[in-house]
Amino acid sequence: MKIYHIPAAPPLCTNTFLLIGENGKAAAVDPNADAARYLSLLEEHGAKLTHILLTHGHYDHVGAVEALREKTGAQVWLDPRDAAGGRLFPFTTPDHAYTDGEEIAVDTDLVFRVLATPGHSPGSVCLLCGDALFSGDTLFAGDIGRTDLAGGDPAAMRQSLARLSAAVAEDVRVLPGHEDFSTMERERRHNPYLSGLS
Numbered sequence: 001m002k003i004y005h006i007p008a009a010p011p012l013c014t015n016t017f018l019l020i021g022e023n024g025k026a027a028a029v030d031p032n033a034d035a036a037r038y039l040s041l042l043e044e045h046g047a048k049l050t051h052i053l054l055t056h057g058h059y060d061h062v063g064a065v066e067a068l069r070e071k072t073g074a075q076v077w078l079d080p081r082d083a084a085g086g087r088l089f090p091f092t093t094p095d096h097a098y099t100d101g102e103e104i105a106v107d108t109d110l111v112f113r114v115l116a117t118p119g120h121s122p123g124s125v126c127l128l129c130g131d132a133l134f135s136g137d138t139l140f141a142g143d144i145g146r147t148d149l150a151g152g153d154p155a156a157m158r159q160s161l162a163r164l165s166a167a168v169a170e171d172v173r174v175l176p177g178h179e180d181f182s183t184m185e186r187e188r189r190h191n192p193y194l195s196g197l198s
């Protein structure tokens with residue numbers, strides 16, 4: 001399994017990812033860069049995009065979803081509470097809802113475990129794939145996502161962080177929706193929002 005980091009253009013600069021499994025099946029996480037960038041990587045590797053997995057529904061994580069779904073037929077996964085429509089949650093027609101704890105198998109070596117982590121938005125999830133945690137806007141390097149936007153919930157965020165801290169192993173890489181990457185070990189030690197939770 002290979003992970004390609006595809007940052008979206010400024011000013012949003014969302015971290016987005018394309019993952020390609022050993023049999024050429026691929027998943028896009030929060031595709032918000034130009035759709036052509038995912039499509040050219042897929043073509044270069046002879047891979048087929050089968051899953052579009054959204055950590056949440058905010059406008060800066062979903063920009064290329066419709067174009068990629070149309071071009072590839074990939075199925076879009078998103079908690080329906082984050083598909084409300086409007087400026088903040090513009091994408092409204094996911095193909096699948098997440099079930100907390102389920103495993104989504106994209107390829108033999110590309111399996112995502114879903115961890116429901118509401119707080120930044122009602123439908124936020126973190127996706128654990130091998131030794132990588134796609135933490136969306138829930139957990140950042142040294143910081144956490146905002147809880148003051150519509151649907152945000154500080155108490156739910158605290159519970160979600162405690163859950164992540166307890167459930168995710170130290171050597172797992174943390175790949176957030178914005179800014180720097182980290183590891184679970186570093187976050188447990190240095191992130192003030194995780195200290196004292198578990």
Ligand SMILES: [Zn+2]
Binds near residue numbers: 056058137
């Ligand atoms: Zn967000």
